[in-house]
Amino acid sequence: MRNAGLWVGAVLVGFVVAAALVSFVWTPYDAVQVDSTTRIAPPSAAHWLGTDVFGRDVVSMLLVGARTTLFVGVVAVGLAAVVGTPLGVLAAMGPRWLGELTMRTNDLVLAFPALLLAIMFGAVFGPSTLTAMVAIGIATVPSFARLARAGTLQVLAAEYVLAARAAGRPRAAIAVRHVLPNIAGLLLVQASVSFAIAVLAEAALSFLGFGTRPPTPSWGRMLQEAQQLLYSTPELALWPGLAIAVAVLGFNLLGDGLRDRFDPRLADRR
Amino acid sequence: MTVLTVENLHVGTDDLALVSDVSFTLAAGERVGLIGESGSGKSLTAAAVMGLLPEGVHATGSVRLHGVPHDLVGASERQLAAVRGNALTMVFQEPMTALNPAMRVGDQVAEVMLLHGTRPDRTAARAAAVDLLAQVRLPEPERTARAYPHQLSGGQRQRVMIAIALANGPSVLLADEPTTALDVTVQAQVLDLVLTGVAERGAALLFITHDLAVVATVCERVLVMYGGRVVEAGPVREVFTRPRHPYTRGLLDASDLTSANGRLRTIPGTVPAAGRFPAGCVFRNRCPRATGACATLPAWTDGAAGGGFACWHPVAADG
Numbered sequence: 017m018r019n020a021g022l023w024v025g026a027v028l029v030g031f032v033v034a035a036a037l038v039s040f041v042w043t044p045y046d047a048v049q050v051d052s053t054t055r056i057a058p059p060s061a062a063h064w065l066g067t068d069v070f071g072r073d074v075v076s077m078l079l080v081g082a083r084t085t086l087f088v089g090v091v092a093v094g095l096a097a098v099v100g101t102p103l104g105v106l107a108a109m110g111p112r113w114l115g116e117l118t119m120r121t122n123d124l125v126l127a128f129p130a131l132l133l134a135i136m137f138g139a140v141f142g143p144s145t146l147t148a149m150v151a152i153g154i155a156t157v158p159s160f161a162r163l164a165r166a167g168t169l170q171v172l173a174a175e176y177v178l179a180a181r182a183a184g185r186p187r188a189a190i191a192v193r194h195v196l197p198n199i200a201g202l203l204l205v206q207a208s209v210s211f212a213i214a215v216l217a218e219a220a221l222s223f224l225g226f227g228t229r230p231p232t233p234s235w236g237r238m239l240q241e242a243q244q245l246l247y248s249t250p251e252l253a254l255w256p257g258l259a260i261a262v263a264v265l266g267f268n269l270l271g272d273g274l275r276d277r278f279d280p281r282l283a284d285r286r
Numbered sequence: 287m288t289v290l291t292v293e294n295l296h297v298g299t300d301d302l303a304l305v306s307d308v309s310f311t312l313a314a315g316e317r318v319g320l321i322g323e324s325g326s327g328k329s330l331t332a333a334a335v336m337g338l339l340p341e342g343v344h345a346t347g348s349v350r351l352h353g354v355p356h357d358l359v360g361a362s363e364r365q366l367a368a369v370r371g372n373a374l375t376m377v378f379q380e381p382m383t384a385l386n387p388a389m390r391v392g393d394q395v396a397e398v399m400l401l402h403g404t405r406p407d408r409t410a411a412r413a414a415a416v417d418l419l420a421q422v423r424l425p426e427p428e429r430t431a432r433a434y435p436h437q438l439s440g441g442q443r444q445r446v447m448i449a450i451a452l453a454n455g456p457s458v459l460l461a462d463e464p465t466t467a468l469d470v471t472v473q474a475q476v477l478d479l480v481l482t483g484v485a486e487r488g489a490a491l492l493f494i495t496h497d498l499a500v501v502a503t504v505c506e507r508v509l510v511m512y513g514g515r516v517v518e519a520g521p522v523r524e525v526f527t528r529p530r531h532p533y534t535r536g537l538l539d540a541s542d543l544t545s546a547n548g549r550l551r552t553i554p555g556t557v558p559a560a561g562r563f564p565a566g567c568v569f570r571n572r573c574p575r576a577t578g579a580c581a582t583l584p585a586w587t588d589g590a591a592g593g594g595f596a597c598w599h600p601v602a603a604d605g
Contacts, residue, residue: 023491050391175383182336183398183450184371186364193397 022273025208028266032259036086039079046076059251068241069254077233078259084234085263086150088272095153096160096237097207104164105191105199108172122158130155130217131224137225145218145234152217153203156210163206167190167199174198178211193231201274208271212264219260235260287314287456288352290335290374295347295359297327297334297514302561304343305330305514312458314352317481319522320494320502321537328494332460333509334359335492336376337366352457372402377450377480379463381444385435386416391446392416392431395453404454418449420480430473441472443480452483459484462494477504498541498601502526510534513558513568520593530589530600533569533597567598575599 045137059066066074107118134151141147171177171194179188221227222236230237235256290312295532296304305327312318320328334345334530336359345602349358354369370376386394395415396408405411412431419427422445444464451459461480465473481504484491487495493505501508501522508525510533518531536553536585556571558564564571570580577599585595 101587175378175380176386178338179378179384179447179450181338181367182370182376184367184369184401185397186367186401187399189401193389194386198386200388243451 019273021269022277025266025269025271027271028262032082032266033086035079036082037156039076039083040086043079044073045074046241061112066249068238070241072233074252075239078235078255079173080233081238081256081259082263084145084232085215085260085266088145088152088181089214089267091149092152092156092214092218093147093165093207093210095150095210096156096202096210098169099153100157100160101203104161104166105168106197107161108196109166109167109187115165122161123270126158127155128155131220134217135224135226142225143229145232146217146227149214151213152221153279155217156214159210160203160206163202164199167202169193171195171198197207197231201277205275208267208274212267212271215260215267217264219228219256272279288312289314290352290492290556290560291350292331292335293348293350295331295334295345295349297330297339297345299342299344299492304560305334305345305515306590308347308511308514308516310516310519311428314490315459315485315488316507317415317484317493317505319505319508320492320511321496321498321501321508323537323557324496326511327514327561328511329462330514332376332462332494335460336370336374336531337363338363338370338376338448368402371398371450372404372454372465373457374460375452375454375456376460377444377447377456377464379473381440381447382467385443387435387597389586390432390434391438391443392419392433395419395431395446395449398453402454414453415449417514418453419446421452421483422446422447422449423475441476444468444476447511448476449485451532452487453485455487458490458492460494463496465500466496497567498526498537507531510537514598515568517597518571518593518595520589520595521591522592524589524591528590530587530593531569531597532575532599532601534595535601536572567596575601 068074068077094190103118103122107115130152133155134148136148137151147159177190177194180194185193218234219236222234223240225240226238228234238256239253242256245252288311293309294310295305296303308331310318320331322328330339333339335349335358338344345359347359347470351358351374352370353373356365358366358369385391386540391414392412394419396411399405399411402407405414416427416431417567423441424430428574430438430442438446438551446463460478464480465476468476477500480491489588493501495501505522507520508522509516510525510531512533518525518529518534525534526538533553539551540553542551552573558571566581567573567584568574570576573580579598584598587600588594588598
């Protein structure tokens with residue numbers, strides 16, 4: 017197989033997406049139902065992966081948690097792409113001072129630790145899934161802006177842009193019809209890699225208590241709640257950890273695969 | 287009727303002169319060749335006329351297009367965008383990279399008409415695009431219009447570029463070596479398309495090339511450039527049969543494959559780098575006839591039949 021990574025990544029991501037979709041119509045148990053009679057039950061026919069410290073069904077929580085994970089990823093990466101891409105294109109095509117201003121502000125945001133930003137946001141606006149997503153999104157803007165700027169500069173140097181100018185296309189038309197479609201591939205790859213980072217960041221924030229609030233299930237919070245039982249029932253930490261690993265690996269492989277697919281220099285080597 | 291007037295065009299960076307004192311006119315329907323070795327300033331002259339100079343390179347002088355009230359040199363990007371692709375168009379050398387890889391070719395042809403408002407709406411522009419693709423003799427124009435550039439061959443892409451250049455009925459078409467990158471077998475066909483296209487529209491053609499044989503068959507007048515200057519100009523027949531400038535003579539000799547001893551003749555030396563041309567006559571460091579007088583810039587001498595040359599020691603008119 018020429019592009020095995022792409023397919024493995026797509027299957028893993030598809031698995032996470034399927035879990036999130038299934039959770040809307042069916043879960044074995046109510047994922048937020050606390051049941052003191054079944055606390056920390058081992059895996060059984062009734063509870064395939066057992067129950068957690070509050071008696072909730074682990075399979076149900078994992079399914080619903082996939083929703084949170086994808087939601088966070090989509091919103092955070094969407095925000096970063098929607099803000100970062102126009103900034104990058106503008107920085108490349110606009111006047112020099114604007115480009116410099118944008119890119120230096122970019123460096124400033126990039127230099128600021130993303131988790132610290134999210135914790136600050138949590139402290140100011142109150143911890144919630146939304147705060148975490150916005151903070152992760154803002155922290156991801158620079159990578160999109162930078163990539164969009166580099167991609168735009170490359171496209172602007174291409175002869176078809178010169179030809180487009182020779183055909184009398186104004187700058188705005190060149191940005192929309194020539195630059196954006198030709199950097200879309202790059203940005204798609206960046207999006208899938210950023211998605212993996214956002215999933216990890218959400219898990220970390222929830223683990224620290226600055227992300228998703230109880231009782232909404234989140235893989236990160238499942239990890240946090242399993243922490244105190246790490247020595248007695250380590251498998252409670254294993255399942256959400258495994259889920260996070262599958263999602264991150266899936267998105268990274270998908271990103272790498274897409275890059276191989278879209279980068280002509282890499283495509284030549286295949 | 288004169289459609290394009292270029293006067294005293296100078297192109298250069300802050301400290302290098304790249305094109306000096308180029309003046310010429312194009313009449314409606316006239317076909318003029320612009321020849322010279324690589325690095326003699328042909329393409330830069332075309333870029334200056336289009337207002338498409340790279341960053342850091344400026345032009346001075348005057349470029350006037352019939353029907354445009356302002357000078358193209360020093361015009362704003364907005365003013366230029368209204369002229370480019372409309373009254374003044376260009377076909378580039380490299381068809382493989384001159385089309386947007388992410389856009390269907392039919393849309394690219396249609397867009398240039400919509401941009402300049404020469405077709406009322408998208409449907410009309412699409413239909414006109416298919417017509418144009420048929421005119422440049424692309425097979426199955428409806429299907430080709432829906433193709434992406436990578437699905438077409440180099441010759442087919444150049445046909446699309448020609449369709450774009452002809453779409454709005456330009457008064458001047460600049461063709462910068464439009465056939466150089468193509469297979470020999472399709473060169474003649476593409477050349478023919480350019481000629482038919484400009485003839486049908488009464489457009490003037492400035493044809494930049496290395497190929498003197500093409501100039502001889504295609505053009506009525508020829509400009510010979512070297513070192514950023516026009517060194518000789520005139521009717522093709524006159525210039526090619528009785529060259530006065532030693533450089534033109536050298537070019538003609540170099541393209542003559544039937545020389546006496548069967549060896550290809552060359553012009554001694556190589557084209558200097560930009561800005562390294564000698565003062566005075568730009569050709570004097572490679573010229574067999576150069577003397578001390580050539581340290582002064584030779585004045586333009588009017589020759590026979592409306593031609594002229596810039597040389598102190600011209601080749602004899604009957605030689």
